[in-house]
Amino acid sequence: MEKYRHVMNSTIALLSPYFGSFPFWMPAFLLSCRDNPGIDWHIFSDNRQPAEKPDNVYFHQMTLEQFKGLVSVRLKVIPPISSSNLIKICDFRPAFGIIFAEYLGQYRFWGHCDIDVVWGNIFSFVTPAILDSFDIITSRYKLLSGSFTLYRNTPQINSLYSSIFGFNRLVTHAHHYNVDEKHMSRLLKALNSSNRIKQSLYFLGRAKCSGNPRVYWERILTTSGGYQRNSSAADWQMKWEDGRVYGYYGEEFMYLHFHKLKKIMKSIDFSYADNPGRFLLAADGLKQGKWQ
Template identity: 70%
Template sequence: MSSTIALLSPYFGPLPFWMPAFLLSCRDNPGIDWHILSDNPQPTERPVNVFFHHMTLDQFKELISTQLKIQPPLTQSNLIKVCDFRPAFGIVFQDLLHDYRFWGHCDIDVVWGNISSFITPSMLDSYDIITSRYKLLSGSFTLYRNSAPINSLYRSILGFNRLVGNGRHFNVDEKHMSRLIKALSTSSDIRQALYFLGRKRPPRSPRVYWDRILTTSGGYQRQIPAKDSSMKWDNGRVYGFYGEEFMYLHFHKMKNTMKSTNFSYTDSPSRFHINHTGIHHVNQGYAQVPAE
């Protein structure tokens, strides 16, 4: 294995119609492996750096119970709750991750650009946590150094077991982990951190890169006109509708109106557009993959 980074995404239920675009965008990022834990069969065609591990929701719950000693209140009706367990994936999936320098979690309602243009070797040397939002950890992309102190950092979230043991979604991966990091970095008043943590001795403050927005926020997506405006994937790079380059395009606020993708992974188009109707190659000569 030559990849440095592993990105994890548990996904239960039918795969979305935009998977061909997701897979194509993963293909052009050597050095990064995607591991999708899913009850779906592995696609017939996929890039060599995307791995599908067959896992049912019950098996996922059993793994969490074994590794974290917590009974996860996960059902098909509250799958968003899976996100609350993301900060603990370094422990949950430790057998899968032991050869990687970094692990991370990501969404699949994204199209990746040239990740190495944004996440450089010097950043990997300099930081323990790297994310795509400004001063806030992102559920759609956050990297953690694969080390014991960083993998166990989630344990310092006040009330972690209570939060993940409740059936409600508490946004632990973004909100509570961000609060923890900010508390640990409050060097001017360590008592604040100690009070927040409820601990006598806090863990070392991790080195965090969250200095720049690397993707399309919800607000950005809402600005995109419903007609005649698109974001673009072009030969392994992605661009917003103003033409600016991003590390990846997140379309979570647009997907409810998107209907189809008009190409397959094997068609391997060199470019495609993403808009409110779907994901389309500019040449309409491909079979359409509709939404379920």
């Protein structure tokens, strides 16, 4: 049971299948996970587990073919995923509660996340009151985020994905349809709409799933693509310090998502074992250095 000792102690499980070589910024990702007790990360990958990692990050050896086989068994569909279209995995994220059910144990919430992020203090933003009051929690305003969305770990919430209009068609076509963000958001807006005509148009005679999930999408909790694009390559730097993260204006975020900037970032100058108390995310990479 040592492998799962955090399952009984943690509130949230964040799930991320990742196939192919880990990115160079992995030490920064792992350091930022470490400082979030009460949250476990489960990474399913064909990579070897890093030599140094925090106790709340679990690496599960899994090939892409094994992942596809698991999806086929759990969802009864054939996933059209290959090494050339790994982004297609994202379309299956709303069903992770079913796909990875055996790993979720007694977690109150499970979620999906990206790894091109540095985490801040998650529970400063996702408070106990929010966890008690909502079934789905995300980091974007009125739109689910692929980089961080939580689902209450109950049969009703875990099966919501099956009410997405045309779900099986969307996930069995090789094209990436952004199911986790766009289509799941459309479903939730239809379920929570007071307009019966809008609901009828969405469900088109299909049985409406029971209950209206309570969704927390009231705040932007991370750096958007626009935020990153508006930064100057000359002076852009975001910061991680003592388990918290800050944007280039000094504002605190729940996490820094650098999906637009990773194309120009080239290196990291520290390892997990170095255990820095702070580091910068700068235009040329992640580094320990002087604060501006």
